[in-house]
Amino acid sequence: MKHLFKWVLKRVPRPLLIRLSYWVRPILASSLKGDRYTDPIDGKSFRTFLPYGYESPRENVLSPSTLSLERHRLLWLYLKRETDFFQKPHSVLHFAPEQAFYKRFRSAKNLNYTTTDLNSPLADVKADICNLPFDSNAFDIILCNHVLEHIPEDHQALQELYRVMKPGGWGIFQVPQDLNREKTFEDPSITDKEERRKVFGQYDHVRIYGRDYFDILKAAGFRVHPIDYTKDMDPSDTDRFRLAQGEIIPLVEKPLEG
DSSP, X not given: OHHHHHHHHHHSOHHHHXXXXXXHHXXXXXHTEEEEEEOTTTOOEESOOEEEOSSSOEEEEEOTTTOOOHHHHHHHHHHHHHSOTTTSOEEEEEESOXXXXXXXXXXXXTXXXXXXXXXXXXXXXXXXXXXXXXXXXXXXXXXOOSOGGGOTTHHHHHHHHHHHEXXXXXXXXXXXXXXXXXXXXXXXXXXXXXXXXXXXXXXTOOEEBOTTHHHHHHHTTOEEEEXXXXXXXXXXXXXXXXXXXXXXXEEEEOOOOO
16 A cells, blocks of 8 residues: 555645545545554544655655644644644634645634635635735734745745734744755756756755755744754654654744834
8 A cells, every 4th residue: 555655646746636635535544543653633543654755755654544744743733732823813824725734724713714825726715925915914823834945936925925924923834944954955947847856855846945944034024933842742752643853843923013
């Protein structure tokens, strides 16, 4: 099954994968039941998770039930344990909504929840992140995770994110980040999909963010709080939830005006 799953990931377009996954998830979840690993998003446990990755698949990282990855489970734990995301009224803008979150956020009665993307079938509003059709200062919270590495004009995208976030609002903008790399690397001349796979790790990525990603966020006007949420977590929980030790949550805030 794992070999078949890897084959599908490499050959089926992502929008179609999203649609197909609704049929496949129950089969995967039933066949891999166990008690070794737990998905904190739905509380279900399995003997193993699935592999995931386009260029170099990571073993035991994709939850069979929610299809969450390490970053999704980390974000869920942070939102549940450390924020009022699920408690207080919030207007939320969610870019490229992940399946693991979509229905749960949509059904949360405290959230005024809007999704957006150019291609996702889960998007309420089809929009270019560099030219958003929303009013300025419109959203309390913005989630934009693993999106910016796909955007050639990421500085323009960040300006738009800053514009539509309310003063005093906050967001989480996760990206694939190489913390061993001081500077972000990009080369606009690389347009071939195969070459992008080799250089950036995925055919539709246009850069590799380094440690200066936090400075890039600050340059857009945000206050930035890099959070190493696994740092003080019990190692047994990190393993049980299949989290990536040391992965940083980039929490941003838009300063209050005046």
